[in-house]
Amino acid sequence: MAQTTIGMIGVGNMASAIAKAMHRADANLDLWLANRTANKIKSLVQTLSAQHVLMDEIDKALLKGTDMIFIGVKPKDISALFANLGDSVNIDQAITWVSMASNVSLAELKALTPEHHHWIRIMPNTPVEVGEGFTSYCFSEGLPEETLSKFKRIMSASGTITHIEEALFDVASGMAGCSPAFIYQLIEAMSDAGVAYGLNRQQSIEMGAQAVKGAASMVLETGKHPAQLKDAVTSPGGTTIAGVNTLEAEGFRAAIIKGISASIEKTRELQK
Template structure:
């Protein structure tokens, strides 16, 4: 089975490395990128072979498309002839905001589509991939996707109308978490800690907190209350955050990301 990748940026490259971990798929990987050097480097590191876009569309049974949403129409139009000649391909889109109905109009009707939205922690096996299937994509296609990307972390099937919301929360969320992580470390430096120490403390605090929330299955409010002693340091900090609309600001950030994701799908 040949697995093609077109676009080897942060997401496309991470998914290619995940797929390459499985001996069954590694040798059949076709890697295409605007920069041939990047494709050659990834092939040397992870496996597979560099290829052109034309070779991917002509030879692969399954194609991951890691290009920007605005580039889909032109890319698929360029290879319309070869796509018309091929039997049904499984095409995987990771374009934010681009709905299945639009994707299906860009290719001959025999091809199947799956929309996925991974986040960057898939690179270390702790990510989230949400996905939705087109009408032509069947259970075998879904099983193949889950098998191929199982090492990514958590995979969640959603109704397509929920994907933009999931993109705003889980897809954009790491950037918001990194801002918080940086702010915690900066605060540590401000209060006298060395930068390296402050960074280590911030990273491990976030990591441990997430693992505890996952393991305990308790509501975040309950876990917060366990740290807040009456009249103590933590509740003083929580009160300060609340006075500056911390939760409201986070909600607004996700809402802004959601609205932008929907705008991208209309361009």
């Protein structure tokens, strides 16, 4: 298999996580990283045996011979990035660009590059760094199947990769993109309860985190509805149903639904 060359422009937390995942999928990946602040990615460049590219040399170093270029700059900076690149993107090679910008549509992205270039839009979440992420993707019309297969291959070590219609990207953002923060809150609250009853902090965090991880694996691996799995744990008159009833009375499920809805609505607001 020929070596794959990947460029990345803007290497923040999410882009760094994706770069690490791609390296796990293919340790021989030819990876080129461009970031406005070089010192912030010095360690990452060394860890991944990557090449560092100065932002003002992107046109010379990345645009020719690169299989795919990931864009990790903030949504508000994408137009300026391509304005600075100017005519250098007008090359015969059909570059495939991958955008992580949450509120920039495929139509807006396509308008930045020549017609024969391709775009993949992704919505990852931070657990991609440890291979347990969820990445939604959609793509512009005409993307070659070979290119899509290459994208899936280099992202394979990031976790689950699922095609989502672009019209549902705002929902995917609230469900998968934001929800890890909600789960961290849950684990933190569980650990607070454990500490209140005598466990040390580390024990409490481990118990909470493993409970979440194990429960998630049960849902994914058994294919059973979460309600079925909950019922299997709740013995009549037992300790678990007592806790379940208290959570229900305190609005646990309603709070989760409202939190995800708030994230989705905020995403839609930012798109206007």
